[in-house]
Amino acid sequence: MPVIRVEMFKGRTVDQKRQLVKELTDAFIRTCGGTPESVQIVITDVAKEDWGGAGILMSDKYPDKK
Template sequence: MPYVKIDMLEGRTPDQKAALARAITDAFVEHAAAKRESVWVVFDDVARKDWAIAGELLEKPAK
């Protein structure tokens, strides 16, 4: 059972997530011989205040 967990910044629409889930599932079916019904895709939306790059939060805390 392929399980794909995607952590990404919040803000994508349900339609965008649905398109991503279809594309990821299609890729597993085509390239990894997976059965469509066995592919799980989970989105974890992360707030900008909870994401840091190079040691810096994307959303700076209020002073």
């Protein structure tokens, strides 16, 4: 059972996540074979203030637009 894990900033809609799950499943099956029922996808929404890189928080690098 393949598991695809996606970590991304919070803010995507349910429709966007639904489409992402469909596209990732289709791509995996097309590339590696198997059945859609065998592919599991876990989406983890992460707040920008909980993600850092190059010594800075992503909330500082990419502030929300007001």
